[in-house]
Amino acid sequence: MAVLGLTNPGQDDWARLRGLQYATLADNSLKRAALHVLSAMLTAWLYFGLVNIWLLAGWAITLAAALFFASRSDQSLSDSDTRSISNEEFRKQNLSVLMLALIWCVPFVLFSSYGTIVELLILWTVALSMIVSTSLMRASAPLGSVIFSTVTSVGAIIGALLLGNYTAAGCIVFVLLAAILGTIECSKTYLIARIAEAGMEEKSEVVSMLLREFEENQADWLWQVDTGRRIRSASPRFSFALGQTPADVEGKPFLQMIAGDSWESGQFAPSLHELAEKLKSRENFSNLIVRVSIDGQSRWWEISGTPILDEQQNFMGFRGVGSDVTEQRESSEKIAYLARYDTLTGMPNRLMLNEALRDAIAYAKKWRTRCAFLMLDLDRFKAINDSLGHMVGDELLAEVSGRLKELMDDNTMCGRLGGDEFAIVIRDASEKGTVDRLARRIIRSLSRPYNISNNTLYVGASVGSAIGPRDGKTVEEIMRNADLALYRAKDEGGGEHRPYESTLHANAEERRQLEGSLRKALENNELLLNYQPVVDANRENVVSFEALLRWNSKEHGFVRPDKFIALAEDTRLIVPIGAWVLQEACREALNWPRNIRVAVNVSGEQLIEPDFATTVVHALSNSGLEPQRLEIEVTESIFLRDPNIARAALEQVIALGCTVALDDFGTGYSSLGYLRKLSFSTIKIDRSFVQGAAQGSAESIAIIRAVVAMADSLEMATTAEGVENPEEAEMIRNMGCTKIQGYYFGRPMGAADARHLFARQGQIRA
Template sequence: MELLGLKGPADGDWARVRALQYGQLHKTVLIRTVAHALAAAVTVSVFVSKVPVWLFGLWLVAAVAATWNSVRIDRSLADIDRRAMTKHEFRRQALGVAGSALVWAAAMILFPPYGGQAEHFALWTLVAMLIASSASILSSAPMGTVVFIALTGSTASTSFVLSGDYGFAAVTLAFITLAISGTLDSARTYLSARIAEAGVAEKDEVVSLLLREFQENEADWLWQVDPNRRVRSASPRFAFALGKDPAAAEGLPFIQLIAGDSWDSGQFHPSIYDLAERLKRRESFSNLLVQVIVGTGRRWWELSGTPMLDENGSFIGYRGVGSDVTEQRESDEKIAYLARYDTLTGLPNRLMLTEALGEAMRFADQWRSRCAFLMIDLDRFKSVNDSLGHQVGDRLLAQVSQRLKSVISENEQCGRLGGDEFAIVISDASNEGAVSRVAEAVIEALSQPYDVDNHKLYIGASVGSALCPKDGNTVEMLMRNADLALYRAKDEGGGIHCRYEPSLHANAEERRKLELALRNAIGKQELRLHYQPVVDAKNGTLVSFEALLRWQSKDHGFVSPGKFIPLAEDTRLIVPIGEWVLYEACREAVRWPGEIKVGVNVSGEQLLEPGFSTNVVRALVDSGLPPYRLEVEVTESIFLRDARTARQTLEEIMALGCSVALDDFGTGYSSLGYLRALRFSTIKVDRTFVQGAAQGSVESLAIIRAVVAMADSLGMTTTAEGAETAEEVALIKNLGCTKIQGYYFGRPMEADEALKLIGRKGRVAAA
């Protein structure tokens, strides 16, 4: 059924299969027309005197019409092999053949009664000849042929039955059965051949396309050498890749052509040695990467080659293909470089340092020696980034990397972990003091002044180290322990080298637990505010309280502010904690008489947080505290990160009516520019200057006098911190400070105690 077209093929396209069957049908039109014309002529000669003229004339007209219609239909299918055949065209062609078959079937029924048995057999002979020719010529289109054979043959058999020739009727049926079977077999063979031809043509088209792409791709070429490895039949493209004319390359040794200047010295690239060995061993190779030196310079080629043999099996040379992959190779090398090196400094990155440390640890384990890992963090680098910008910071890091390279030997490898963190792997640290010498050399080199964009910059370095196998037997453990040692070096002020100690791990674990507890401190109501009084230096009258944060943890007991405040700032927990302090201080200050202020310390993380001034407004509104009774205390360090944002936020707070105090003036990064840009209400003199002045320090006395004089000229008040004795109080008064704060007048106290202190009239007595 699929072959006849009455059913679609299971694994093909019906229209495409029919197009293959009927594609050559139009070429047989002339032969079939001549055959039908001769058969009609013979029929006329046999029956012209026996059959009535009118009947014969009608038959001839029908025969001509049927033949003409069939020819017209077949010629319309001349282009069917270039398109898909429709089912309408398929049915029309079958009906056209059926029309011709009906003409001859009518002759087999109508003409024999007018003649004898001989005329009957003669007519059947003509029809049998047409059946045989159809089965032979039209087997490619089996549906039409089967229709013709079935109609004419069955009618012929019927005519023999009517004339009483039953045996011949049976023979006729056998004949048409064989004809139909032969037609189907021929059709199957023809169609299989056409499908195979179509497949081959499609493959030829694909191969041609690939060859065209190969020929059009100027980066590829063919190469061939003889048994002596000399170039033969040099293609123009291969010669172009060599930078020579094809004639000049012909007959020269292949290795000499690609070795360039190194041919004379014999010092080839290892890849050329590899290629030469493969050619010598006469083995096939594929995608062999070779560095060559040709007319265009040093290039990378990818070569594939296969030995050639003659009909006797003798080796006659090599033939292969090649392509220039220099750009791809350079791109791969660049990607590999970026994956293992820091783009800013050119030093190995964390990945490469990790691999180097792993290799050093394996070496130490094999030879029972020691290796070391040093982590380096730059001191005060963040202030450079914040004040001068990241471009200056990047140039500074580049200079740092050059200094690191200058202090290490072949036994060490330095790299950048990220940010301002660097590291050094010491492959052999067996010598006593090797780690300390490297660490001290690093600190000394990195602490020297830098000149960057006309800026004289001073930074330092802190170093933490860990030894293998003493301090860890895995890469991760050694790096972690070196990081803990570095953290300790930073805690101790920086600029020093610390070795790892087991206690550091315990400290880190304690810090982790402390951070976890601090995150839940507000929810568990473990935080408290204590208030330290600030008095007028002239008469001792209470003027304000400074709100100081305290933490009584249920798990850790009382935790010193010097311990948990830095932790809160490192983890940014200071933002929610600071917001709670602001709200709580304002709520408590409302209970005090109208002239007493409350001072709240604000960290840089809070001040630079978007919407901080909105939080101040909300705290004042919710508590009902007048703005003039809130004093925000900040340190100079806030201006080093983002001076513009800090200044804008402080101006917004001042616009509300709040006052701003500059705390710890003179201990950090003092700059008169801050005082000129912002109208601080108070400058607070750090306790270290007060205690130094009390001990007779000339420098401390000079600093306090300068601060007081400057504040007076700018219309600001001064608060001296840390007054603990009557002598210190007297000294502060003599130096001209406006206000005094310290244990002499009161330690930080609970809110209720502060309220009782306010209730006392007059001066605040010495504590």
């Protein structure tokens, strides 16, 4: 079926082969047409006088028309050797052959009744000559030959049967089968030849392309040596690669030419030894990377070679190809370096640290020892990076890496994980105290001042460590647990080393679950506000309320504020939560008398948001609260991260008409610069000073008096927090504080209780 063209096997390009087959039909189209005309003339002469002349003429004209159609079909396929023929063209071509065959059936079926068996056999002889000629001339397209032979022979068989000569009919059948088998066999031979020819052409094109590419590639060259490994028939490119002329290198020892100065000392590169062994063993080799020395410069060659054998299989030397791959080699080495080392510090990166820790774990398991992994994070680095710029930050990181390298030895490896995070792998940490001693040396070293770009900078370091295999049996477990320990060290204020403890994992899991629940707290209406009254120190009437956020989780119950607010700030969930607090507090304040303010605590994470002022505007406009009744409370910590952004945000809030209070004054840096740069309305004295003063602490009393005096001079109010009994209230009043807040005057209460407080005191909303 494949030979006839009715199916195409999956292999090879059969569409192209079909095109080659049918392209040859146009070459002998005229010959076949001439054969048909000659056969038609013989047929007309044979039946002239026996058959009506008009019948003969009509048949001849029909044959001529069919020949014209067939010739046109053949010519349309003359360019099919450069393309693939379509199914429509395939059907059209074979239809033209079928038309010719049906026209030739006419003499056998109609004309035979006018003659005898003799005329029929003569006519069959004429048809047989056409069948044989067609089979030969259409060997490339056998389906048409089979159609012509079959249809014409069927017409002859019908004619013989009409004359009652069954023997002649049987002979025609036999001849038809032989003709069909011969046609297929001839076509098969032709097709095999064309497939082989096409394959040879393709291989020739590939070889030509490869040779052309080789000739055009200036980096490649040919080399040849004799049995003594001396250079023979040196090509210009090979000589150029050696830095000399062909005449200078001819007959010189190959290895000596590429060994350079190492030839005299005998200290060859390992790759040169490998090349020498290949040449000595007389075996093929390919893509051998060899380090050579040309004119005192080290380079890399890629060499392939094969032994030269004469007709008697005697060894005559080596020949091969080579190319200079120095640039590719250097690029590969650079890529490999970048994949394993940090570009800024030149220290091992996370990938290399992972590999070192994996090796350390395997070593500890094999020798029943302990390994360790330390993670360290720089304290206050972000403040320096933000204030002085990334270039100073990068110089600082480079200086830090230099100090860390000085502390390392053969048993330790230090690398940079990214940002201001570094890590150390201790291969053998079996000796007690090894990890803690190294951690404290690191903290002391990194805490020394840095002089960078005429700036004296101070940063510290926090370290977390995990021991393998005690704290984890895999790289991932040990790194995770060291990170948990580092988080604890940072959470405790930094500048400390904390080893991993099993409770840290439980805390981290609890934190993860709390975070998941906190993300859904607003959606589930789990957040609520309590309000703690702030009273006038002298008249003891309520002047404002501080809105305090509370969380009653469906999954965890009541969660302490100090627990979930810190989590909200770390995850930046404080931004949407803080916006809700502003909205809710302003809305509730409308239920109080118009002289009562509401104070809302604002996190530093909220202040650095570019649309913080817009959030305040929305809260005021949506609730209808007057701006002067909203007080924003902030702590000094907001000025440590992005002081310019925080200051600009607060100035926008003050411009709206709101007031700003500085909370927990005295517990932080207590910089007077903040008070000078920003118009605070109130300074809140932390409860620790109030309690200290109540216990007779002279320092606490002095601090409160100083803050009150300073606030009075700056025309600011002062609020004392944490007043719990009448004695403390009287003490604070005598010290000159303007306002008092504490359990003595009221605990945090719900919105309904706050409203009831005004009703009980006889205050009404104006």
